[in-house]
Amino acid sequence: MRVLLFGKVSYYTMDTGSRIKLVREHRGLTQQKLGEMLGYGKSSANRIAQYEMGYRSPKANRLKEIAKAMNIREEIFLMPDETPIDLLRILIWYDWEHEGVLQLATSRTANTPPGKTVSPIIYSEQLPLNRLLLDWADQKHSLSVRKITRADYLEWMLQWPPRLP
Template structure:
């Protein structure tokens, strides 16, 4: 969609193409109602456009999504599982990875959150990245999932998404978006 077409769809007064360009360059900031209408016209979640997202974790996930868009191989996600060892008063963690090709220059540093929301978001993101890697979803579907986030989330199959992001195929057995 061109800047002019977007400006016209938003019913902006004056030079609507220049106004959209100013929004894109950060010279002007659209008011909330314009931002909501823009998200509707572009069919994306408002969080993908909002410069002041609701809450720290939303902002952090959006930042990680854009880093992933710029360099898809920059980050890897993995779920840690308990090793069965008894937990003692010393906080210790052991995280291992398979280094079958010696592809890392050094041991990676792991980061995790003690926050249910962030953990749930990252788990679902891990699933989507794995689906992309295994080619069960396309790059376009993966991008759409990120653009519609958090409305595209389904709790890793626990509930129905609020926003359709998968391309429905006749031969699919996927039950996530039904």
């Protein structure tokens, strides 16, 4: 777990091992089963535990294999930060890790509490990027009104972004 300090507030960010554990548990896999899926043999559970605890760091090619075995996008483990989509992915995961810190609204659903300043609304002139922002806002809204479960939302995150037209 990495710690980022902002003034006197520290924010913890989920490291790769914690993400492996989160997805493995979400998929209902034991450490042993995931290790077997990766061909580790007898040391399966031990190797996965080492990844999850941060004692060992899987190389990029191994992270790709882990992502494939658990049917998720490899970017979940290999978070680049070079494009707007990368930045959105970072924000989505930050929001998951720090529930309640980020609030999303569309211009038609924005509701600023009395006495508060108007919150900024992020939008893009690039239609595909704007669709991704709206999709995220819709998913968060569905979660907040219990139209979907946290497990459904996590699954959406693991498959995000959808293939763009």
